[in-house]
Amino acid sequence: MQKYNVLVADDEPEIRDAIEIYLKNENMNVFKASHGLEALDILEKEDIHLIILDVMMPGLDGIQTTFKIRESRNIPILMLSAKSEDTDKILGLTVGADDYLCKPFNPLELTARVKSQLRRYTHLGPYKATEDEIEVRGLVLNKRSKTVFVDQEEVRLTATEYRILELLIEHRGRVFSIEEIYEKVWKEPYFNGENTVAVHVRRIREKIEINPREPKYLKVVWGIGYKIEK
Amino acid sequence: MQKYNVLVADDEPEIRDAIEIYLKNENMNVFKASHGLEALDILEKEDIHLIILDVMMPGLDGIQTTFKIRESRNIPILMLSAKSEDTDKILGLTVGADDYLCKPFNPLELTARVKSQLRRYTHLGPYKATEDEIEVRGLVLNKRSKTVFVDQEEVRLTATEYRILELLIEHRGRVFSIEEIYEKVWKEPYFNGENTVAVHVRRIREKIEINPREPKYLKVVWGIGYKIEK
DNA sequence: CCGATTTCTTACAAATTTCTTACGAAGGGA
């Protein structure tokens, strides 16, 4: 999994440190700034994926900083504000931010919102360009609808089966070892001796192959792993 | 490319200015009004292609303004509302509007929706026009009047149910995870373990399906989420 | 052809995910 870089700008060190702890716990890198100018500075030097800005800061405050950032970039911004401030006003002023939270905030909610913004940014954001539909000799996989067709006939795969097939078909031709498949699909370390992947491969074959004993699509490469024939 | 004229009506100058920046960046002209009457005035004098209206405004508010505009014109209207306001109310009242957004909003999302509406209105552009009425095998959803019909028979959905169904039917075929549905409809972060979406799905099925146990429209994709069959 | 290794196959129990129902709280309208 990619490691995200998050920039936190707040004049109170306790808050910066607290947020740092929460986010590091979610496997993110945290950069800290005590005011807007410092934040802009870090933003230029580092490859930041998301910014948390406090509204009330000495010098450049959160709102001014947001405007500055928005002049050149579209990165997700999460605004923090004290509850005492007029929320209506805050609402108005935080335009330009992608989300906002009142202090004191619930750590769970903070991390949830951060993750949600990162998802949105990286999934729908400037990246993408991956094709929705992949086709290999009559085998069609649609990533948007998570459906699989064999010769126009829909095939119902389970979530795990689908993920294995998507991995293989997305890199068709390439051979994946059992260990590699397990770690990519389960996102957990693989321990030798597990038979799980083989069982799932069997089940996939049962569904997509005419004759599972002589697979046309999902082939084994002896002593190495599995692949989808190009 | 044609240059579009967009009218923004909001009593908060910061929001007007922010929106102006985003839209100018997309090569649009922006006219600004601080309340409904001023908006109607500008609308008469200028050749406006799209209107952004805040719900909460002194004098003529966004809803009253929409009704006034709709008496004579069919121009696209995008409604803005604070998240704190009751969504139930919002849904009911935004009848007449073509789209709506909660504040604080994501600038990317605002410009995307504005462009989408303009495309639809002017019938230009390579993208599909978003229809007011969406039909899937006897299930008809009208976005303008927020009504739903199953085989010509009207079905009364609640606000939340309607929004879930609209989300799914608008992207029919695509699978939405429970988390995705929750965040898109409630505009709040989702915490694991909540059963809310499932219950609403059940209620929707009870209303639109002949046999809720074997849904014809709103199907589950095990381990992934829900979708409306294409 | 043999033994060692790797993959396949099957069945079953455990785990996960979704469904269903009921109930109390909140809010709007009479």
Next chain:
DNA sequence: TCCCTTCGTAAGAAATTTGTAAGAAATCGG
């Protein structure tokens, strides 16, 4: 205020998926 509708939660039921284990079959090097 009372009634009605909608909403979210909880808890148990039902459905589906998943991993494990154990033996069979296939492949490879010699």
